[in-house]
Amino acid sequence: MKLYNPNQIVLFPDLFDDIPLPSITTLPDFDHALSNFVKLADFGAFIDLNFSGLEKSYSLKLSDLKIPAGLLTATDNGSPVFQLFPLKIHKGLKRLKYETRAFFTKRNSFRTHFGYFLLRQYFHRWDVHRKDMQAAIIRFVNDEIGPDAYQRYFEKIWLSGCHWLAAQLQASHPYELPGFNLPHQQTIRNEILTTEATLSSLDPESPNYLVLALALKTLHIPLRCEDYQGGIVISSTFKTIHLEYLKDTTIETLDDIKALFEKQ
Secondary structure (H helix, E strand, C coil), X not given: CCCCCCCCCCCCHHHCCCCCCXXXXXXXXXXXXXXXXXXXXXXXXXXXXXXXXXXXXEXXXXXXXXXXXXXXXXXXXXCCEEECCCHHHHHHHHXXXXXXXXXXXXXCEEEECCXXXXXXXXXXXXXXXXXXXXXXXXXXXXXXXXXXXXXXXXXXXXXXXXXXXXXXXXXXXXXXXXXXXXXXXXXXXXXXXXXCCCHHHCCCCCCCHHXXXXXXXXXXXXXXXXXXXXXXXXEEEEECCCHHHHCCCCCCCHHHHHHHHHCC
C-alpha cells in the first residue's frame, strides 16, 4: 500500500519507502537543489485549486443495507444516484467553476501535473479573483435557488430515495417510509449524531431502519440553503516541491521551470 499520494508533491521523500526517487547524498547536490528551490520560489508557486460543497448527491445500493432477503422483490436493482439540483443549476455552477479557472492564462501561469504554476506578481490578483468568484457562487445560489426551492430540491431527492426503496420491498414489509418533514429530518439527524450511528450499527428489524439509513445516506447534504451556502469553499493552497526534482537541473529563467516539468 502506498503511503503517499502520487498526484501530490512530496516534500520529504526519504520518509517514504515506496517513492521512486533517489536521495540527495552530498552537500553540493543539496546546495544546488536548494538554490534552484529559492529561484523557483522567486518566480512563483504551484497552486492547488479545489471546489468544495457545490455538488451534492447520494446513491442507494441494496448491498449496503441489511434488509432480510425475504422482504426484497429482487436481489440487485442497480445503484441509482440522486442529484440535489436539476441540470440547469448544475450547468450554472459548472460555468462559475470555469470562470474561476479562467483566471489562469498563458500570461500569468502554466499548467503542470502538480497544478498551476502561478507567477508571483499575480498572487494578490488571484486571491481577489478567488474571493470574488466565491461571492458570485453565493449570489447565484441566492438568485437561482433560494431557501424555498432548496427545500423542495431536498424533499424531492428524499422522496425519490423512499420510492426507490419501497419498490424493492415486498408489500408486507414492516418498515416506515414517511414523507418529508423538515423538523423531523432535523430530529433524525440529531439522533444519528448523538448516538454516532452508522449503517452497520442500525437494527434492520426496527421499523425506522430505512428512515435512519436514508438519513445517513443524505447526512452530508445540508437541510437548509444557508447551511449549503456556508459549506461552499474555493480553496487555493500553495504547494511545495521536494528537492529531489531540483538536483539535476539549473533554474535561471521561467523557461527552465517549464522545461523541468515538461519532463516529469
